[in-house]
Amino acid sequence: MENKELRVNGKRLRESLERMAEIGAIPGRGVHRLALSDEDREARDLFVGWLKEIDLDVTVDEMGNIFGRRTSKNNGLPPVMAGSHVDSQPNGGRFDGILGVMGTLEVLRTLHENRLITERPIVIVDWTNEEGSRFAPAMVASGVWAGALDRDWAYDRTDINGNRFEDELVRIGYKGQTPCRAWPVHCYYEYHIEQGPVLEKRGKVIGAPKGIVCLHWYDVFLEGVANQVGPTPMAGRHDALCAAAEMILKVNELPDRVGGDLVATVGEIENHPNSRNIIPGKVHFTVDIRSWDDDHAVKAWDLVRKDFEDIASRRGCPMSIEETWKVQHSPFDETLVRRILDAADQLGYPNMRMVSGAGHDASYMNQICPTAMIFVPSIGGRSHVEAENTSWEDCAAGADILLHAILHSAQEG
Ligand SMILES: [Zn+2]
Secondary structure, X not given: OOOOOOOOOHHHHHHHHHHHHOOOEEOOOEEOOXXXXXXXXXHHHHHHHHHHHOOOEEEEEOOOOEEEEEOOXXXXXXXXXXXXXXXXXXXXXXXXXXXXXXXXXXXXXXXXXXXXXXXXXXXXXXXXXXXXXXXXXXXXXXXXXOOOOOHHHHHOOEOOOOOEHHHHHHHOOOOOOEOOOOOOOOEEEEEEEOXXXXXXXXXXXXXXXXXXXXXXXXXXXXXXXXOEOOOOOOOOOOOHHHHHHHHHHHHHHHHHXXXXXXXXXXXXXXXXXXXXXXXXXXXXXXXXXXXXXXXXXXXXXXXHHHHHHHHHHHOOOOEEEEXXXXXXXXXXXXXXXXXXXXXXXXXXXOEEEEEEOOOOHHHXXXXXXXXXXXXXXXXXXXXXXXXXXXXXXXXXXXXXXXXXHHHHHXXXX
């Protein structure tokens, strides 16, 4: 490792994170900073100001992605890229996304004050609307950048109040001129909180995911027969909610039944007409299945789908199923994963190889260039809630690993 002694300034990283956490701050130490909101604009303005302080060349593309480029000995070489997202979940935490952006900024500040000029340029990025909670789907702007999603389709996404993505982008002043299109990138690193309990439980500080699990989404629609609850005898009812209840438990039991690393969740349900004195006549619910092994996930779904069919016919509730989203598992670049683990060894941080159970902008970047991620522990494994927390020491440790990973890649000729 070059510049072995080099470390980030953990205190300065903490101050940047605390300053950002003021924007959209909510009680319980959380953050509410939805994509393309006034809070998002305020955070972006602050971020751009910080980029300019260290002489980065700032560009904003037509999806609102913000890039800060640091010059190098050879500006013609494809850059090393790193970053994450500034937006948050509704009533979310103060580390998800922003840690990767502030961590990368801290790396660049460290290089700046040490007057270190690398072989390749380094680009820091804030991807617009990673969360997808105001404008679905998630990771939309890195998806457009990578060529996986259509720009105009993304522009037409609307929030719950009918506001268009593009209009909101213009309103906050972040619809840039630069085309949202991938350019050659040497490699991409994303530093992020784990959002799960594994590192903490295993007593590790650094996690290097070997990739991101596959993600299969289904929507299930059930038809029952709505009727007054009092006069309708129990026998012969077609209660769509009871059918759904049985199905939901089958989903919950599925991982135990099939084994492996599979997780399966019903997270959303709509019941119609949702009245206490009417037998539910219509139910919609979602199924989310994830695993490192795509075939395993498909086989598990086939099993539970047969259960669904049995339940639906026994209860006389016709069912239809939509396959909403299917993303294959995405293995990261083994050389970069190894580099992260090696850097952690050399800096003396307990570390482990793992998988990422959540999607990140790194999934789309992985289609463009060699990609890897750095995880640090989430206290209590909590995330997407106000209680989301990571120790300041771990925040600095992850940024140190990012520093050395970026340096290594940026010195490659
Ligand atoms: Zn995130």
